[in-house]
Amino acid sequence: MNEIEQLKEQLQKQEKLASLGLLSAGIAHEIQNPLNFVINFSKMTNKLLDDLTAVVEDNADHMPESDREDLYDIVADIKENMTQIKENGERAVSIIQGILLVSRGKENEFLPSDICHIVKEYTHLSYHAMRANYQGFNVTIHEQYQDNMPQMMVIPQDLSRAVLNVMNNACYAVWRKAQEIGNDYTPEISINVATQDNNLVISITDNGEGMSDEVQQRLFENFFTTKPIGHGTGLGMSITRDIIENKHGGKLTFNTTLGQGTTFTFTIPIKK
Ligand SMILES: Nc1ncnc2c1ncn2[C@@H]1O[C@H](COP(=O)(O)OP(=O)(O)OP(=O)(O)O)[C@@H](O)[C@H]1O
Ligand SMILES: [Mg+2]
Numbered sequence: 001m002n003e004i005e006q007l008k009e010q011l012q013k014q015e016k017l018a019s020l021g022l023l024s025a026g027i028a029h030e031i032q033n034p035l036n037f038v039i040n041f042s043k044m045t046n047k048l049l050d051d052l053t054a055v056v057e058d059n060a061d062h063m064p065e066s067d068r069e070d071l072y073d074i075v076a077d078i079k080e081n082m083t084q085i086k087e088n089g090e091r092a093v094s095i096i097q098g099i100l101l102v103s104r105g106k107e108n109e110f111l112p113s114d115i116c117h118i119v120k121e122y123t124h125l126s127y128h129a130m131r132a133n134y135q136g137f138n139v140t141i142h143e144q145y146q147d148n149m150p151q152m153m154v155i156p157q158d159l160s161r162a163v164l165n166v167m168n169n170a171c172y173a174v175w176r177k178a179q180e181i182g183n184d185y186t187p188e189i190s191i192n193v194a195t196q197d198n199n200l201v202i203s204i205t206d207n208g209e210g211m212s213d214e215v216q217q218r219l220f221e222n223f224f225t226t227k228p229i230g231h232g233t234g235l236g237m238s239i240t241r242d243i244i245e246n247k248h249g250g251k252l253t254f255n256t257t258l259g260q261g262t263t264f265t266f267t268i269p270i271k272k
Helices: 002-058 065-104 115-133 156-184 213-218 236-247
Strands: 111-113 140-145 152-154 188-196 199-206 251-257 261-269
Touching (some): 065 115, 111 115, 115 156, 115 188, 115 199, 152 156
Antiparallel strands (some): 188 199, 199 261
């Protein structure tokens, strides 16, 4: 009975998460429009500044040299600001596209995808979510993406969830270790994306608390978690293994040393 009660509670939590997912997809969609305004108006303002410069040039004779110089400097600064606004707006759009991808893509659909982009977006999302939720959390992230990687056929919404799950765990592991040892410790996470033979290889390495033998054995069990209530459902790794091994026909492997850290590696055969 006790176990049934616990499972019920877990299901309710999952249900809540699912509706939160829907909600965030809705929010993402709604934010896209105002963001487009921001981007388009900054582009337009940049053009207007060109017009303004032209007008000043046409009337250069009526203006003292030093005033003209000042005006050009100011225009250059405003243009630079507009470019910043546009670029950051575009970055926000790309994050939102990522979120929409997760909640909207068709079930199990393989699509040509920019793997490095997916890994980057989702590891960063995870990092920022951790920063928002865990006081004082920080970590140095090292990223290595193979140059000019062609698009690859994956189920992007699933692969991104897998990356998010592993990155969440890595962040949590370094956070826990930081709580334990404090100052003498520099939390670090390394992310590596490359092709090797005919495989896509994605690995995420943390120098966090590592896993005991018991945790290693139970890692993929549904609802196995060592986290306090509300911090983990114990589904992340079983979902991740399903995504990598069953859906993508790949391998999920790990290497861990208690107290030293953990590496999770996805090895996915490249689909032609
Ligand atoms: N990188 C890691 N370092 C240390 N322990 C880990 C790491 N990844 C997973 N674990 C251990 O494996 C357990 C199960 O992980 P899993 O992702 O399945 O569940 P969870 O993180 O507890 O909850 P959630 O469903 O929210 O992901 C974790 O509770 C943790 O003890
Ligand atoms: Mg997890």
